[in-house]
Amino acid sequence: MGTSYKRKAAYVTIGAAVVLLFRSIYGFYYVPKSLRHLPCVGYRELAYSIMKREDAATRARSVLGQAIKEKNGAFVAKFPMEWTVFLTSPRTIQAVLLKSDKFPKTYDMFHALGESSPFVKFLGIKNVGFSNGDDWKRQRKVMNPAFQRSVPVEMFGKLMQKGILAIEKQGYEVRALDFFERITLDSIGIFLFSFDFGSLDNPNSVWSLTYDTIRRGIKNPALTVFPQLDCLLKYVTPGRRHLDQCVTKLNNLLMEVAKEKRRQVQSPSDKLIPDSEKDLLTLILEAELRGDGSASDEELRGNLALFFLAGHETTASAMCFCLYNLAMNKDIQEKARKEVLEVLGDEPVDVRPDIQDLKQFRYMDMILHENLRRFGPAAMLLPRKSEEDFVADGILIPKNTPVVIDLNTMHHNPQVWKDPEIFDPERFAPGGEYEANGEKMAWLPFSSGSRVCIGKSFSMAEQRVFLSMLLKKYEWDFPDDSIHRDGIKMENFENNAPESLSFRFHPRY
Ligand code: HEM
Numbered sequence: 001m002g003t004s005y006k007r008k009a010a011y012v013t014i015g016a017a018v019v020l021l022f023r024s025i026y027g028f029y030y031v032p033k034s035l036r037h038l039p040c041v042g043y044r045e046l047a048y049s050i051m052k053r054e055d056a057a058t059r060a061r062s063v064l065g066q067a068i069k070e071k072n073g074a075f076v077a078k079f080p081m082e083w084t085v086f087l088t089s090p091r092t093i094q095a096v097l098l099k100s101d102k103f104p105k106t107y108d109m110f111h112a113l114g115e116s117s118p119f120v121k122f123l124g125i126k127n128v129g130f131s132n133g134d135d136w137k138r139q140r141k142v143m144n145p146a147f148q149r150s151v152p153v154e155m156f157g158k159l160m161q162k163g164i165l166a167i168e169k170q171g172y173e174v175r176a177l178d179f180f181e182r183i184t185l186d187s188i189g190i191f192l193f194s195f196d197f198g199s200l201d202n203p204n205s206v207w208s209l210t211y212d213t214i215r216r217g218i219k220n221p222a223l224t225v226f227p228q229l230d231c232l233l234k235y236v237t238p239g240r241r242h243l244d245q246c247v248t249k250l251n252n253l254l255m256e257v258a259k260e261k262r263r264q265v266q267s268p269s270d271k272l273i274p275d276s277e278k279d280l281l282t283l284i285l286e287a288e289l290r291g292d293g294s295a296s297d298e299e300l301r302g303n304l305a306l307f308f309l310a311g312h313e314t315t316a317s318a319m320c321f322c323l324y325n326l327a328m329n330k331d332i333q334e335k336a337r338k339e340v341l342e343v344l345g346d347e348p349v350d351v352r353p354d355i356q357d358l359k360q361f362r363y364m365d366m367i368l369h370e371n372l373r374r375f376g377p378a379a380m381l382l383p384r385k386s387e388e389d390f391v392a393d394g395i396l397i398p399k400n401t402p403v404v405i406d407l408n409t410m411h412h413n414p415q416v417w418k419d420p421e422i423f424d425p426e427r428f429a430p431g432g433e434y435e436a437n438g439e440k441m442a443w444l445p446f447s448s449g450s451r452v453c454i455g456k457s458f459s460m461a462e463q464r465v466f467l468s469m470l471l472k473k474y475e476w477d478f479p480d481d482s483i484h485r486d487g488i489k490m491e492n493f494e495n496n497a498p499e500s501l502s503f504r505f506h507p508r509y
Helices: 002-029 043-051 056-061 090-097 108-113 118-123 133-148 153-169 176-193 206-217 221-225 227-236 238-265 268-272 280-289 297-328 330-344 355-359 362-374 407-411 456-473
Strands: 075-078 083-087 173-175 390-392 395-397 402-405 474-477 502-507
Touching: 043 056, 043 075, 056 407, 083 090, 083 395, 090 390, 090 402, 108 118, 118 206, 118 238, 118 297, 133 280, 133 297, 153 176, 153 456, 173 176, 176 206, 176 280, 176 297, 176 456, 206 238, 206 297, 238 280, 238 297, 280 297, 297 330, 297 362, 297 456, 297 474, 330 362, 330 456, 330 474, 355 456, 362 456, 456 474
Parallel strands: 083 402
Antiparallel strands: 075 083, 173 502, 390 395, 474 502
């Protein structure tokens, strides 16, 4: 009797497990009724493309090619965890971005990762990039004035002079991502809280190594596809424990900096320092003292972490791709150099451009725009969720549906851009393709609307300074053994520049 009871119980358990398994597999193929009006892209294809580290352009052509032709570029996919609407056309995207209060960012990913994940521990969920509603408004208000003051063009120029020395030291053959990540990390540290990581001078400095461990550790593609894995990883991978230690160490430093700055701005000596010499954190805290918004110490710490992550790799990657595009297109490199020499002169000395010089680099701006279209570092915006039924350019997005604005697919959507794979700065010339097609939202590497990137002017100025100084000083091409000579070989799914991309610089003086 006892044995047959046990056997029955075992059958029931196995049966239940099989049903649950089938239900969860079926869940990946069964599109909810409310979303069946949109074409569906399979989970397997999308996950495979990401795990294979396929770049966004290839994905737009292969996996998404048919789906984005149909309903104004909108499609659905169960990805990463829920059925989500992906938008890839300027008008549907515009409709959503202009109503950002109806599409708050979701916390589903953070919940899936769990509070103990290094990603959540480092960035928190209360920073300006992740929060919504009044929490977001309060923080953004306190930051806006600090970001709106003039950008630190002189500091960028001084860092590139150091960069030029570093290129010489490395024998003129340079691993681009490593170089630009170091220079942009030093730049963001000085800009944020007058902290020199010194990574250009010393790549092994303690803080740059600590930060490097964190940013690499939290960008694991497997966690994008299966965020729930994180709670297992901490028990099985030794590197994960080191990562936790690094997060704690840098968090403590950032918290200490936030508290110390708060003490400084309240002291009388702060009033003696001119605004132009103050770092961003000081300006934020002063705005708070004036009553323009507020941020707690933990929010400040999370924001500093976010600024590092959002503000250094993005620009570094954009610069690498820019140099790549100019190495592939020598005529465009030469035309850009001609413009730079007209503004900065052709004497055999390094010149640091000032803000007036930057305004004259019109052709360079077209290059930077096209580069960000072709290889925008933010492949997608963070997921949002619709608060009510919403119609975006004729496409119904039902209430409570996760929505992803897929920037890179839009930038490579042949319905939006002619021959999207071709690098052609003339698209952004007056009267060129971009102006002529009248779709303002077809170019959105920094997003748009109230949640537009707060560091856009900072990054664009930084790119103009770095590129102009490099164009004046060097011509560049690929080393003979480069694997990128016949087209870029991407190494990651986020559209970041490949680590193996190197350039050979030829000094002009
Ligand atoms: C090429 C360089 C950059 C690109 C392509 C870029 C792109 C973006 C994009 C697309 C967003 C919108 C994200 C979303 O809504 O889901 C964003 C937001 C943000 N970016 Fe950037 N970014 C760049 C540089 C920077 C820099 C230099 C900083 C800081 C110094 C920065 C700080 C931020 C912050 C704080 C937000 C959140 C703004 C908010 O939600 O109010 N970014 N960025």
